[in-house]
Amino acid sequence: MSAITVPELRIVGFLCNWCSYGGADTAGVGRFQQPTDLRIIRVPCSGRIDPLFVLKSLVNGADGVLVSGCHPRDCHYSEGNFYARRRLEVLKRFLPILGIDERRFEYTWVSASEGQKWKNVVQTFTEHIHELGPAPRLDASLVKTAEALLTDAA
Amino acid sequence: MSNLEELKHEIKKRLPDLDVVIGWEQGFDPLRTSPLFMRTAEDVDRLLWGPLCVHNLATYLPGLKGRKVGIVVKGCDGRSVVELLQEKLIDRDQVVVFAMPCEGVLSLRKVQKAVGDLDYVESVETDADGVRITADGVDHLLRFEDVAASKCARCGVHTAPLSDVLVGAADAREAEDDYADVTAFETRPQEERLAFWLSEMDRCVRCYACRNACPLCVCRDHCVAQSRDPHWLSQEDSVRDKWFFQMIHAVHLAGRCTECGECERACPVGIPLLLFKRKMNKEIRELFGYRAGMDVNAVPPLQAFKVEEDNIKERTL
Ligand code: SF4
Ligand code: SF4
Numbered sequence: 115m116s117a118i119t120v121p122e123l124r125i126v127g128f129l130c131n132w133c134s135y136g137g138a139d140t141a142g143v144g145r146f147q148q149p150t151d152l153r154i155i156r157v158p159c160s161g162r163i164d165p166l167f168v169l170k171s172l173v174n175g176a177d178g179v180l181v182s183g184c185h186p187r188d189c190h191y192s193e194g195n196f197y198a199r200r201r202l203e204v205l206k207r208f209l210p211i212l213g214i215d216e217r218r219f220e221y222t223w224v225s226a227s228e229g230q231k232w233k234n235v236v237q238t239f240t241e242h243i244h245e246l247g248p249a250p251r252l253d254a255s256l257v258k259t260a261e262a263l264l265t266d267a268a
Numbered sequence: 269m270s271n272l273e274e275l276k277h278e279i280k281k282r283l284p285d286l287d288v289v290i291g292w293e294q295g296f297d298p299l300r301t302s303p304l305f306m307r308t309a310e311d312v313d314r315l316l317w318g319p320l321c322v323h324n325l326a327t328y329l330p331g332l333k334g335r336k337v338g339i340v341v342k343g344c345d346g347r348s349v350v351e352l353l354q355e356k357l358i359d360r361d362q363v364v365v366f367a368m369p370c371e372g373v374l375s376l377r378k379v380q381k382a383v384g385d386l387d388y389v390e391s392v393e394t395d396a397d398g399v400r401i402t403a404d405g406v407d408h409l410l411r412f413e414d415v416a417a418s419k420c421a422r423c424g425v426h427t428a429p430l431s432d433v434l435v436g437a438a439d440a441r442e443a444e445d446d447y448a449d450v451t452a453f454e455t456r457p458q459e460e461r462l463a464f465w466l467s468e469m470d471r472c473v474r475c476y477a478c479r480n481a482c483p484l485c486v487c488r489d490h491c492v493a494q495s496r497d498p499h500w501l502s503q504e505d506s507v508r509d510k511w512f513f514q515m516i517h518a519v520h521l522a523g524r525c526t527e528c529g530e531c532e533r534a535c536p537v538g539i540p541l542l543l544f545k546r547k548m549n550k551e552i553r554e555l556f557g558y559r560a561g562m563d564v565n566a567v568p569p570l571q572a573f574k575v576e577e578d579n580i581k582e583r584t585l
């Protein structure tokens with residue numbers, strides 16, 4: 115199923131200014147066809163990405179969250195992405211206990227020259243999210259369903 | 269001289285050089301203790317030690333920074349003190365740690381389950397047979413294992429990892445913690461896990477007792493839960509905001525939480541908050557081979573990095 119032809123889902127992308135945002139720009143300038151579900155938020159460095167940005171997006175209704183920064187060793191600030199790597203990996207492994215599908219969150223490294231790689235990343239991640247479908251809305255009606263489900267399981 | 273008498277003696281010896289020493293005293297009934305702030309020798313005479321001394325007193329240390337403070341610790345509380353020192357949230361030369369080997373503490377929640385109403389308890393005794401409790405004129409004999417806090421069964425740090433005064437022989441019993449509770453929970457279907465937290469968090473009353481009891485929650489008045497700019501959380505009573513607050517707590521405690529269980533103990537509605545924190549710690553241990561509060565010179569893993577990480581695989585997308 116091509117993500118380009120089905121209704122859009124909401125994917126939030128946090129991109130570092132120096133590499134991945136440049137990479138996305140390169141992909142745009144190269145006029146590569148990409149799905150349009152991704153909403154990009156530009157941040158100065160992947161080290162600026164608080165894991166809570168990701169959790170808040172997921173809790174508030176994002177169907178997927180993508181984080182992308184400079185390749186390790188290429189950080190504009192030398193070591194921002196090294197810290198980011200630890201935090202994001204921990205975050206990814208934390209999601210299962212919450213009952214949030216960990217596949218809804220990915221992080222990756224794309225440099226400014228990698229327009230083609232950026233296109234592939236967006237394409238692949240968007241397709242994954244479409245396979246998962248819309249994320250459950252965390253609201254009062256879901257709490258009711260949850261309680262019913264637990265009573266049945268007990 | 270019993271250990272407790274010896275401990276009192278040691279505290280009295282050091283008291284003149286200290287602003288305050290924190291320990292426990294009897295609370296409003298024989299089952300409950302409360303924190304005791306000792307400034308005089310008479311105060312020290314009220315000190316208690318034993319399975320009823322549940323509070324982790326390390327919570328008070330960051331707020332008393334700048335003063336000379338003594339603190340009585342169990343093994344788990346001792347880990348919190350070490351973690352606070354590691355993060356330079358307290359100064360080593362301002363704190364005197366009084367340690368005794370701990371044999372476990374009671375979970376009042378479990379006692380309540382076994383005994384029923386716990387409004388007022390007439391007497392409590394612990395001996396080799398177990399815990400004898402008289403409540404509302406009825407005697408109960410409970411097995412210690414059945415009413416001990418869950419953390420005690422998996423405890424491998426009965427004596428504080430760091431102390432200035434150690435009374436009694438250090439207890440080096442070890443226990444393997446395989447995080448079986450976390451694994452068991454995670455084998456439930458995802459839908460059920462989500463449902464579980466939604467229904468648990470729906471009961472949260474946003475009292476923030478979990479946060480206030482946590483020794484490593486040190487932002488106090490600057491907590492993101494109450495900041496208006498940035499506005500992380502609304503004042504709404506939605507399950508989303510309440511749950512998100514617990515995510516904040518877990519993320520901010522990643523690699524720092526010593527699993528003292530105070531968050532869960534303090535929660536008035538009994539939400540199993542420790543499960544989140546243990547999950548975080550399980551992952552931190554697998555990724556970085558690290559446990560918080562064990563080594564005063566260690567750097568918490570999320571404040572550091574390696575250029576080539578041993579256990580983080582390159583992500584492919
Ligand atoms: S999060 Fe809970 S278990 Fe961890 S240090 Fe804080 S109070 Fe203790
Ligand atoms: S202690 Fe329990 S009820 Fe209070 S804020 Fe924490 S989770 Fe909610």
